Amino acid sequence: MEFPEDLKYTKEHEWVKVNGEIATIGITDYAQEQLGDIVYLELPAEGEAVEQGEPFGVVESVKAVSDLYAALSGTVLEINDPLVENPETLNEDCYEEGWLIKIKIGDPKELKNLMDCKSYQAHIKEETA
Amino acid sequence: MPKRTPLYEEHIKLGAKIVDFAGFEMPVQYAGVMEEHNAVRNHAGLFDVSHMGEFEFTGSEALAFLNHLTANDVGKLTDGMAQYSLLCHSNGGIVDDILVYRKTAEHFVMVVNAANIEKDWNWVQQHATSSTQYAIRNISDEICLLALQGPKAIEMMQRLSDQKISELKSFRFAIGSVAGQNDCWIARTGYTGEDGVEIFCKNSQAPLIWQAILKSGAKPTGLGARDTLRLEARLSLYGHEINDETNPLEAGLAWVVKLDKKDFIGKKAIQKVKEEGLKRQIVGFKMLDKAIPRQGYPIVEEKNPVGVVTSGTFSPTLSVGIGLGYVPTHLSAIGTKFKIDIRSNLKLGEVVAMPFYKRK
Known part of the structure; x- marks a missing residue:
């Protein structure tokens, strides 16, 4: 499994890429593998507000439904429309083609609640132990 | 402690994702639900369903007892035949959906859902009479059940068995060897909507049979794909379409219930449902x-x-x-x-x- 070093991570297995005041959010390699074959994706509309730690969408595999939790608070600028049409891309490329939403960061202070790649991997170990 | 089937180590070797199902640590998937599902639809998949329960009924009155317990007509079976059936409560609710296999007129095996083994076994014992003309035995822990399903399943099994598998009709079974292991029951039954067989063997025989079938090219298939396959084939699953509160008629299982049969548990209540309408x-x-x-x-x-x-x-x-x-x-x-x-x-x-x- 792969966890890029330039990303920040959440306990709920989302990743965040920060670029100035814009954050791109997706799910991690671990999350996509746990979910299995992803077949459905529900994302918020542009302009909607999301709140750190709260559900903002839904991802479904053949056998299960899971909430997507916002890694940061903010306003949705863009959603990955092609991904909604082809959600199986999440199983193939969860970090590039498989990004979910881009938001305008509401409160930069929230960034300190996120993990770096090392602590995230430790978190997975703990969770699976 | 969850139980394990004798094939647990095989699943681990194959990298299966294991989940607790009905008190057993079972493989939910190996390569992925979608890939395994498609393998069964287009080629062949192999399932470990040894968690399911088996009860043996023997003796001259075994048939009469089974006909009292179950909604279908066991009297219609001849040697080497299997039948889908139901155990019903006296109020018509469903205790379990089952298969009844007749080896001889005095030897039957009932296959029950893993989640219901204890409930069903209590049910059977509770209704057993003091007659010495039949004996019942819960052999669930001695028997393994493998399912090989898919358009290539029969061809594959034919190469591994001394029985004429390709001549076996649907819901018939033969007793013979699989991969050199003797006295296996090979039944042309399944739970996927595909052609295929289910193989009953002793615990000690299961790993060798499992490995031989995989070697012939079948894909290991987990409970995840088993569920999507059975649902596409519109096969009921206990705890979903049917349970203690549902009656067989509303569940679309009227064809299983033989109301012209002399008597069985639940008959009166189901008759009443039929008269009153669904x-x-x-x-x-x-x-x-x-x-x-x-x-x-x-x-x-x-x-x-x-x-x-x-x-x-x-x-x-x-x-x-x-x-x-x-x-x-x-x-x-x-x-x-x-x-x-x-x-x-x-x-x-x-x-x-x-x-x-x-x-x-």
Whole structure:
């Protein structure tokens, strides 16, 4: 499994890429593998507000439904429309083609609640132990 | 402590994802549900279903006892035949759905759902009389059950067995060798909508048979694909379409219940349901909106919840959300549209002809 070093991570297995005041959010390699074959994706509309730690969408595999939790608070600028049409891309490329939403960061202070790649991997170990 | 089947180590070796199912640590998937599902539809998949329970009935009155316990007519079986049947409560509710295999006129095996082994065994014992003319035995812990399913299954099994598998009719079984292991029961039955066999063997024989079948090219297939396969074939699953509170008629299992049979537990109550008419029944529906129905989601008519989804999934074969559910009878005709309450969003579904998938 792969966890890029330039990303920040959440306990709920989302990743965040920060670029100035814009954050791109997706799910991690671990999350996509746990979910299995992803077949459905529900994302918020542009302009909607999301709140750190709260559900903002839904991802479904053949056998299960899971909430997507916002890694940061903010306003949705863009959603990955092609991904909604082809959600199986999440199983193939969860970090590039498989990004979910881009938001305008509401409160930069929230960034300190996120993990770096090392602590995230430790978190997975703990969770699976 | 969850139990393990004698094939547990094989599943670990194959990298299976293990989940607790009915008190057993079972493989839910190996390569992935979709890939395994398609392997069974297009080639062959091998399942470990040794968690299922087996009860043996022997003796000159075994047949009469079984006919009292079960809703189908055991008297119609000849040697080497299997029959789908039900154990019913006296109020008509379903204790379990089962298969009854007749080896001889005085030797039968009942196969029950893993989640119900204890309940069913208590049920059987509770109804047993003091007659010395039959004996019952719970042999669940001695027997392994493997299912090889898919268009290539028969061909594969033929190469591994001394029995004429390709001449075996549906719901018949032969007793012979598989991969050099003797006295296996090889039945042309299954739970996937495909052709195939189910193999009963002793625990000690299971790993060798498992390995030999995989060597012939079958794909190991987990419980995840087993569920999507059975749902496409519109096969009921206990705890979903049927349970202690559902009656066989509303569940679409009237064909199993032989009301002309002398007597069996639940007969009176089911007869009464038939006379009074059904209030609700199971239908199969597919989603017209892009959404996936799941067990427990309400079925809605003009904003009123009127029914419930009993099973739902994304259908790998049809690439659309499909489900089974109970609806009032006026919503049961093919082509009827209703809405499913999916996380507070109402999504449109339509009743379709069953099964969702039928092999050519």
